[in-house]
Amino acid sequence: MTTFVDRVELHVAAGNGGHGCASVHREKFKPLGGPDGGNGGEGGSVILTVDAQVTTLLEYHHSPKRKATNGKPGAGGNRTGAIGEDLVLLVPDGTVVLDRQGNVLADLVGHGTSFVAAQGGRGGLGNAALSSARRKAPGFALLGEPGEAGDIVMELKSVADVALVGYPSAGKSSLISVLSAAKPKIADYPFTTLIPNLGVVTAGETVYTIADVPGLIPGASQGRGLGLEFLRHVERCSVLVHVLDCATLEPGRDPLSDLETIEAELAEYGGLEDRPRLVALNKVDVPDGQDIADLTRTSLEERGYRVFEVSAASRKGLRELSFAVAGIVSEARAAKPVEESTRIVLRPKAVDDEGFTITEEDGAYHIRGTKPERWVRQTDFSNDEAVGYLADRLARLGVEEKLWKVGAKEGDTVIIGPDENAVVFDWEPTMAAGAEMLGRRGEDHRMDSPRPAVDRRREKQKGRDAAEAEFLAFEALSSSRQAAIESEDDEEH
Incomplete structure (x- = not known):
C-alpha cells in the first residue's frame, strides 16, 4: 500500500459567482x-x-479532483447572495506547484505560505447596482462569472540542509538514525528506503536537518529504479554527503566507482554542481572495511574531497562529520541574502493601452481583452436589454471605433473571447454612430421625478387665464358681428 507520494496531478475548480437579480420593489x-x-x-x-504537520501528498493521490463551492444568486430587497466557501488544501513544506507544461507557478516554503490555485468567479451585479440617472429601471442583471478551473502538478521537494546520497544499502539510513532522532526502516537488502527520511541534528550551536535520500543506481536520472522520483529532494540541500560502502560484496563495486556513478547521475540531473561535497567512508568497523577505507582515502583527497571514516555501529567519526557539516551549513546560511520586507510594487498601465486588441484572422475580427471577455461572460443574451447594455459598454471602451479603423464593414464576423468559449456575431456599423442613443436603453420615464406642486398650480392658472381670454375674444367677435349685421339691415331700409 502506498504511504508516501511526492508528486500528484490535481484538477482544481473554483466556485462560480452567483447571478445578479433583476427585481422591482413592490409595496402598497x-x-x-x-x-x-x-x-x-x-x-x-x-x-x-x-502545514508543517503534513508530510506527503497521499491525500490528493487518492482524490485528485477538488472543487470549491459556488456563490449564491442575489435576491429582491437588495439582498446579496452568500459568498462561496474557499477550499483550503493543506500541503507539505517544500511543495512546488507547476502547470501541465512544467512552468513553475509557486514554490511553497514555510509554514502558512499560501497560493491561490484557482480564483473564484465574481458575482453578477443586480439591477439595483446597475441603475443610474439615465437608466433608472434596468430590466436585467449581470450573470456571475465562472470560477477558474484547470490541472496543476504538485511536487514535493524536501526542505533539508544536508542530503545523504549513495548506493542502496550504503548505510544512509543507519547514519541518520544515529545522527538524529529519526527512526527509518533499516535492513540489509537494496531499496529498503522507499521514502526520504528527515532528521534534526544538533552540532554545537548549529541545528540543521538532514535527509536520507533513497538509493541511486546507474540510470536513475533517466527513470531507472527509484532515483528519478527522489532526486528532486536533493535540490534544496546546502551540502551533499556521499555515503560510500566500504564493505560491499557486490562484484565490480568499490567506493571510487560508486562515487563516480553517483556524481554522473547528479550531473545528468543538473543544478547541483555548486553544492559542497563531503565523503563518508562507511562501515569501517566490519572486516576489511578499514583496509578499503585506507586504500581509498588518498585518492579521494587528491580529488579535493574532505573524507571522514565513519561507522554507524561503533559511532566512529560521526562527531567530526556532524561538526564539519554544521560549519558548511552555517556558511551557506550566512551567505544567503537577507529577505527584505514585503514591498508594494505599482505597475501603472501604459497610456496607449486600450485594454483590448483586435486582429483579423481567417476573415473574422477577433476581440481579445480582459474587460470585453469578462463583459461577455456576464451578459444574459436572452435579454435584449442586457445585450444593449453590452453594446453600450463596448462602445464606451472604444471597440466600435477601433473596428472602423481596422476596416471592418457591415456584416463582417466579429468574435469576442477565447476560441473555446467565444461569442460570434455579425457587426452592424450603425452601432458606432448611435452610441449615445444606445446609452438610453433601459430608461423608464414613469420614474421621472414629479414636478413641484407650485409649478402645477401656475400651469393650471395659466390654463384658466387662457381659457378666459379666449372666451372674451369670442364674445368680442360675436358682438362685432352682431353690430355689423344690424348696420346692414338699417342701410337696406
Missing part, C-alpha cells in the same frame, strides 16, 4: 418602488497552504 401605495435586485455572491477559491 408604491407602484414605482424602483429596482431592488441584489448582487450575486463570489465563488469560493481553491487555496494551497503549507
Whole structure:
C-alpha cells in the first residue's frame, strides 16, 4: 500500500459567482418602488497552504479532483447572495506547484505560505447596482462569472540542509538514525528506503536537518529504479554527503566507482554542481572495511574531497562529520541574502493601452481583452436589454471605433473571447454612430421625478387665464358681428 507520494496531478475548480437579480420593489401605495435586485455572491477559491504537520501528498493521490463551492444568486430587497466557501488544501513544506507544461507557478516554503490555485468567479451585479440617472429601471442583471478551473502538478521537494546520497544499502539510513532522532526502516537488502527520511541534528550551536535520500543506481536520472522520483529532494540541500560502502560484496563495486556513478547521475540531473561535497567512508568497523577505507582515502583527497571514516555501529567519526557539516551549513546560511520586507510594487498601465486588441484572422475580427471577455461572460443574451447594455459598454471602451479603423464593414464576423468559449456575431456599423442613443436603453420615464406642486398650480392658472381670454375674444367677435349685421339691415331700409 502506498504511504508516501511526492508528486500528484490535481484538477482544481473554483466556485462560480452567483447571478445578479433583476427585481422591482413592490409595496402598497408604491407602484414605482424602483429596482431592488441584489448582487450575486463570489465563488469560493481553491487555496494551497503549507502545514508543517503534513508530510506527503497521499491525500490528493487518492482524490485528485477538488472543487470549491459556488456563490449564491442575489435576491429582491437588495439582498446579496452568500459568498462561496474557499477550499483550503493543506500541503507539505517544500511543495512546488507547476502547470501541465512544467512552468513553475509557486514554490511553497514555510509554514502558512499560501497560493491561490484557482480564483473564484465574481458575482453578477443586480439591477439595483446597475441603475443610474439615465437608466433608472434596468430590466436585467449581470450573470456571475465562472470560477477558474484547470490541472496543476504538485511536487514535493524536501526542505533539508544536508542530503545523504549513495548506493542502496550504503548505510544512509543507519547514519541518520544515529545522527538524529529519526527512526527509518533499516535492513540489509537494496531499496529498503522507499521514502526520504528527515532528521534534526544538533552540532554545537548549529541545528540543521538532514535527509536520507533513497538509493541511486546507474540510470536513475533517466527513470531507472527509484532515483528519478527522489532526486528532486536533493535540490534544496546546502551540502551533499556521499555515503560510500566500504564493505560491499557486490562484484565490480568499490567506493571510487560508486562515487563516480553517483556524481554522473547528479550531473545528468543538473543544478547541483555548486553544492559542497563531503565523503563518508562507511562501515569501517566490519572486516576489511578499514583496509578499503585506507586504500581509498588518498585518492579521494587528491580529488579535493574532505573524507571522514565513519561507522554507524561503533559511532566512529560521526562527531567530526556532524561538526564539519554544521560549519558548511552555517556558511551557506550566512551567505544567503537577507529577505527584505514585503514591498508594494505599482505597475501603472501604459497610456496607449486600450485594454483590448483586435486582429483579423481567417476573415473574422477577433476581440481579445480582459474587460470585453469578462463583459461577455456576464451578459444574459436572452435579454435584449442586457445585450444593449453590452453594446453600450463596448462602445464606451472604444471597440466600435477601433473596428472602423481596422476596416471592418457591415456584416463582417466579429468574435469576442477565447476560441473555446467565444461569442460570434455579425457587426452592424450603425452601432458606432448611435452610441449615445444606445446609452438610453433601459430608461423608464414613469420614474421621472414629479414636478413641484407650485409649478402645477401656475400651469393650471395659466390654463384658466387662457381659457378666459379666449372666451372674451369670442364674445368680442360675436358682438362685432352682431353690430355689423344690424348696420346692414338699417342701410337696406
